[in-house]
Amino acid sequence: MSTRGCIARLIDRERGQFKGVFHHWDSYPSGLGKTLFDLRRTRFGGSTKDMLKVLIDDHPAGWENINGVDWNLKPGCYYKDDFPGQGNPRCMRPQCRCHGEQGCPPDEFTEENADAEYVYAFTENDSKMLILCPYLKDVFKVQRTFGVEPWDRLILAEIDLNGDEPNWQALNPEELRG
Numbered sequence: 001m002s003t004r005g006c007i008a009r010l011i012d013r014e015r016g017q018f019k020g021v022f023h024h025w026d027s028y029p030s031g032l033g034k035t036l037f038d039l040r041r042t043r044f045g046g047s048t049k050d051m052l053k054v055l056i057d058d059h060p061a062g063w064e065n066i067n068g069v070d071w072n073l074k075p076g077c078y079y080k081d082d083f084p085g086q087g088n089p090r091c092m093r094p095q096c097r098c099h100g101e102q103g104c105p106p107d108e109f110t111e112e113n114a115d116a117e118y119v120y121a122f123t124e125n126d127s128k129m130l131i132l133c134p135y136l137k138d139v140f141k142v143q144r145t146f147g148v149e150p151w152d153r154l155i156l157a158e159i160d161l162n163g164d165e166p167n168w169q170a171l172n173p174e175e176l177r178g
């Protein structure tokens with residue numbers, strides 16, 4: 001399911017400023033949220049800093065999909081229609097948009113331009129992950145609500161990445177709950 005997301009560093013919490021990259025598929029909390037929570041603990045040994053270097057700095061064009069992929073494979077993407085979860089071995093690798101045949105240029109997402117349903121905003125030196133949801137008040141109605149005041153009404157949840165795993169399904173907006 002195409003649910004657009006953003007993986008970002010929180011730049012200024014007071015002003016709601018962030019900077020990061022795009023993530024195309026299944027970016028709701030029980031998809032990308034859970035993936036980020038688990039990936040930090042497993043592959044990156046609890047280091048938010050190390051995770052963001054790979055997810056943002058090393059792949060500045062962003063991602064088609066990182067849910068359910070094998071990080072022992074080299075990231076890349078052949079085609080825009082390399083859909084995840086269709087038994088295609090190409091889809092087992094982390095599907096970034098910069099490497100592989102797709103070859104997209106860097107594409108920075110900020111609160112000024114992020115057309116995303118969910119933003120996962122991290123700070124490197126603590127263990128928190130903010131989930132911002134610009135559709136929180138009106139799910140699935142496309143509207144630009146970043147940059148509005150007060151921006152913190154967009155906060156869906158604040159996750160302690162060192163704490164117990166949250167109930168991701170309960171964090172999904174009702175329309176997405178299975």
Ligand SMILES: [Zn+2]
Pocket residue numbers: 058059060061075076096097098099
């Ligand atoms: Zn890449």
